[in-house]
Amino acid sequence: MGGPASLTLRAGSNPDIPVETLRDEVVDLLEGIEARYSRYRHDSIISEINRRAGTGEFTELDAETAALFALADQLWHSSGGLFDITSGPLRRAWDFRMNGGADPTHIEPALSLVGWDRIERTHDSLRLPECGMEVDLGGLAKEYAVDCVTQHLRTAGITSGVIELAGDVGAIGCRPDGRPWRIGIQSPAEPDSLCTVQLVDSAIATSGNYARRIEYEGKEYGHLLNPKTGWPVEGPSSVSVIDSHCLTAGAVATVACLNRTADSKHWLEHAALPWLMVSGAGELSGPIADRTTTDH
DSSP states (O other), rough: OOSSSSEEEOOTTOOOHHHHHHHHHHHHHHHHHHHHHOOOOSSSSHHHHHTTTTTTOOOOOOOHHHHHHHHHHHHHHHHTTOOOOTTTGGGGEEEEEEOOOBOGGGGHHHHHHHHHOOOOEEEEEESSSSTTTTOOOOOHHHHHHHHHHHHHHTTTTTSSSSEETTTTEEEOOOOTTTEEEEEEESSSSSEEEEEEESSSEEEEEEESSSSSEEETEEEEEEEEOOTTTTTOOOOOOOEEESSSSSHHHHHHHHHHHHHHHHHHHHHHHHHTTTTTEEEETTOOEEEEGTTEEEEE
């Protein structure tokens, strides 16, 4: 899932299933999701779709995958095209890997291969019409995985636990002492937590534009790209959102980070979920900020 993962289960939460068994089941579940949706896996359905780009061949989708693409379609429409899972070709202009760099001369040819509205879809299949186009569910898969794990654990009878995948968190019930789970939100500017929120049977997802950055002509740019212009966005440093489902929280947070700060606030208020936004200047805003416990 591209980052550290942790699983915390309350002792005795389900005496019928050994904790080691549950741990192994969670690992298998996560590895299965990664195997299906990672663009780094040659045998994933994402890689299969991308290999067939421009061939005219459709790739059949199972119900789970079709539902994720349907969500991507919904987010593309509701974000005005800013959330676009076909923006991968822009990596040719902006390489945010270690020792990567920027070459904006590649933006124009890359943009000719970007556009969710160009994808050809049926209810159970999909194809990319032009060679070089690609899709990437990386903006949805991790949060979806959090929801899958929490659902699996609840079905197994777990009543108290937490799953975290690279900062996205799903909480089941309360802590063993009956108090809410305390979850830290990382500061964009420092390695420490910015603040702490309290969760009970809910999830929090954070989207940020601060972790992967490169310098071009004396200016630093974050890794989130505007699929319309091809340039990095200049919006919030990070946005955290709370919902009963991590997938929903992550989608709302990601779209907020793809907008300018003023538009991000409007989007978040319209979503009507608890949120915390850190602007590019480091200013905090949002209903979460009013009820968090600061760590400083």
